[in-house]
Amino acid sequence: MQTETLExxxxxxxxxxxxxxxxxxxxSFRILRLPQGTEEMRSIAAAIRQGAGAYLKRQYTTVSLFFVAMALVLSLLAAAGFLAPYVPVAFLTGGFFSGLAGFIGMRIATQANVRTAAAARESIDKSLRVAFDSGTVTGLCVVGLGLLFISLWYFFLNGNYRELDTSLRVPRITSIMLTFGMGASAMALFARVGGGIFTKAADVGADLVGKVEAGIPEDDPRNPAVIADNVGDNVGDVAGMGADLYESYVGSILSTMALASAAGLGLGGxxxxxxxxxxGLLASILGTFLVRTREGADQKALLRSLRRGVYASTFLTAVLGWFLVLLILGPDLLGVYAxxxxxxxxGILMGLSSEYYTSASYTPTRNLAASSQTGPATVVIRGLSLGMSSTVFPVVVVAGAIGASFFLAGGGANFNLGLYxxxxxxxxxLSTLAITLATDAYGPVADNAGGIAEMSGQPPEVRDRTDALDSLGNTTAATGKGFAIGSAALTALALIAAFQDQVQRLLLADGTRAAMDLSLLNPRVLMGLLLGATLPFLFAALTMNAVGKTAELIVAEVRRQFREIPGIxxxxxxPDHAACVDICTRAAQREILAPAALAILAPILTGLVLGVEGVAGLLGGATATGFLLAVMMANAGGAWDNAKKHIEAGAYGGKGSSSHKAxxxxxxxxxxxxxxxxxxxxILIKLLSMVAIVFAGVILRFSLF
Structure with a gap:
């Protein structure tokens, strides 16, 4: 294709x-025009909205200090000739728009929760529509902002370096734009980890004292941590998830653009x-119109409604992809379409796998619920076993996708084309992320709607409708996590390949070395591999410990209020709900520092000691164990959650029984x-690669090897 036509x-x-x-x-405007229910419902929603806004304000203040410091470091490296002058600006804009995507999603979610509860007073279809529209706003903003600023950076840099030959221009453009991805990754890490610490500390604290000790229902307004729990759904599962998948989306596109240069595909690639x-974005918009259901729909019907939109978008993207490859790359490279x-x-198979292992409609979670009859110890043991066994199929799927995409693209004859x-x-x-994220982000809105309905004393049929949507949200959230984990593994592999390509270009420009030695017999590669394999476990330990420490503070506060405030x-x-919100907010900002430092410093320090070969090993080890650990933790957690809900629906004695407590x-x-x-x-496994790519020149210059 002619360059002018392509551009x-x-x-x-x-x-x-x-x-x-x-x-x-x-x-968004359509959602904001909808009724908000009773005065009490509006008051509860305002408290949740205020708490979420206060958390994000404090988090963004903390994160801005990190971004200013990193921008100064990158500016010094650019001044020393290690990086292009646009790199610091790309880093800042990447972080800003990642945070903006999460912020917009959180804002609309905290407006839609009360409207979803109000719509549930009329019908489940109207309630589903409001919650799904809110999730759709998050999905569209995440994808729209990411794609807009990638394209604007591309047009700017392509025009700025137009005098260079294509073979030189494309690597220059893509290496700068990868720093945009590093900024997005850094912001996603802060948003996801900080939001996750907040939401789960509040949730654990509320459950341990409210449900287990005091014996009051979930979302009971007497629980001092209940508002913090609902705030956490927004800052963790909407703002955090939005920033997380924004980073995945941007990272996959940027790494593939970088690999196009090594594959010799030029601007077309x-x-x-x-x-x-x-x-994929346009197909996702069309798919949102297919999400409809009827009153009295069961879980399978609700899930079918959401899947209809996702599958239609996927099919349309597949059709358009064929014409795209044929038009730009030509009939000789149709293997790339495969x-x-x-x-x-x-992506579909990863979602179905997560659904099978976490939904109470299937055997694994039903067996887990049955184990509650013998106490909490067996529930924990069976849940861990379920999570570990659930890693097998996703590994086969991702390994199959890697092999198929590599060899069908022509990797047997052209290695770099296979990596592309x-x-x-x-x-x-990730091309249909807009609608996939919509089905995920709708869940916290439905969860909040159920909480508002419970706290405001709505009729039983209202809570029944919000509970049905919330239960469906647990399944779609687990499906979304499986999708996110699979995309992270593929994106991380593409980023590792981009790191290798970046190093090779720097070596050729320097002329002192011919190539990297990535043999497993190279001690530096093996040392890096072992260090990388350890990182996800250390990272998980830090974040789990942060949740535990913060939850202990919430438990102490809730017990204090029950003890010292008569009449609750x-x-x-x-109760003093604001005190629990403040505890979670302050603790989340404090506890996020160690995991963030680990993710950013690990590849730099490894590179300075072991060289680029050690970094390559580090990235490979972290990707392998990180993928497995993420699948295990997501599926075990989802199964435990849905096993509890299965019992609450009436199995094995129902709410309040010994099985329920277990x-x-x-x-x-x-x-x-x-x-x-x-x-x-x-985020960890992708941020490691992004940092390695950006600091490759520094590592080559100052490494001990």
Missing amino acids: ALLFLVPASALASLGFAAFL VGVPLLLAAF SILSGLLA GVGLAAVGM MERTAA AVVGDTVGDPFKDTSGPSIN
Whole structure:
């Protein structure tokens, strides 16, 4: 294809991003026009909104200090000639728009929760529509902002370096833009880990004292931690998840653009992932119109409604992808299209695997619920076993996607072309992120709606409808986590390949060494591999410990209020909800520092000691164990949660029974598994690669080897 025609076609990318943001704005205004129910419902929603806003304000203040410090470091490296002058600006904009995507999602979620509860007073379909529209706003903003600013950076840099030959221009552009991804990754880490610590500490504290000790229902307004729990759903599962998947989306596109240069595909290879993402975004918008249900729908019908939109978007993206590859790369490279299909298929299979292991509709979670009859110890043991066994199928799926995308793209004859195929598989998997994230982000809104209905004393049928949506949200959240983990593994592999390509270019420019020695017999590679394999476990330990320490503070505070404020249980006195929100907010900001430092410093320090070969080993080891650990923690946590809900629905004695109390213990253990440590590991394995790419020049210059 002619360069002029391709560049004209690429204007579809920002156009689709603007269409996405415009549709998100339309949905937001439509949600805000809906009724908010009773005065008590509005008051509770305002408290949740105020708490979420206060948390994000404090978090962004803390994070801004980190970004200023990192920008200064990058500016010094740019002044010394290690980086291009645009790198610090790319880093700052990447972090800003990652945070903005999460912030917008959180803002609309805290407006939609009370409207979802109010709509549940009429019908389950209207309630589903409000919650799903809110999730759709999050999905569209995450994808729209990511794609818009990737395309704008591309057009700016392509114009700025237009005098360079294509073979030099493409590597220069993509190496700068990868720093945009590093900023997004850093912000995602702070948002996901900080939000995860907040939400799970509040949830664990509320459950341990409220449900287990005091014997009061979930979301009972007498529980001092109940508002903090609902705030946490927004800052962790909406703002945190939005920033997390924004980073995955951006990282997959940028790494594939970088690999296009090594594959010798020029601007056409760079354009394919951008346009594929744009087509997937438009397909996702169309898919949202297919999400409808009827009154009295059961879980299977509700899930079918959400899947209808996702599957339609996936099919449309697959069709458009064929024309895209044929038009830009030509019939000789149609094998690259098979790579896209492998990513789309892997995304669906990862979601189905997570659903099978975490939904109470299937045997694994039902057996886990049955184990509650013998006490909490067996629930914990069976849950851990379930999580470990659930890693097998996802590994087979991702390994199959890697092999298929590599060889079908032509990796047998051209290694770099095969790596480009792997990158496109990751972009293919994430191309329908707008609607996939919508089905995930809708869950916390439904959960909040149930809490508002309970705290405001709505009729039983209202809570029944919100409970049905909340239970479905647990399944879609588990499916979304499986999707996020699979995409993280593929994106991390593409980023490792981009790191190797970056190092090779620097070595050629320097002329002192010919190539990297990545043999497993190289001691530096093996040492890095072992260090990298340890990182996800250390990272998970730090984040789990942070949740435990903060939950202990919440437990102490809730017990204090029950003890020192007479009349809480009799409803003659109100608990101090703000105190628990403040404890979680302050603790989350303090506890996030150690995991963040680990993720950023590990590749730099390893590189300075072991060289680029040690860093390559580090990235490979972290990706392998991080993928397995994230799957295990997400599925075990999701299964514990749904086993508890299965019992609450009437199985094995129902609410208040000994089985229910045992299941609550399992769910409490699983909360930081599935909502703090597990999802954060996705960001860890990608941020390690991003940092390694940006600091590759420094490592080569100053390494001991």
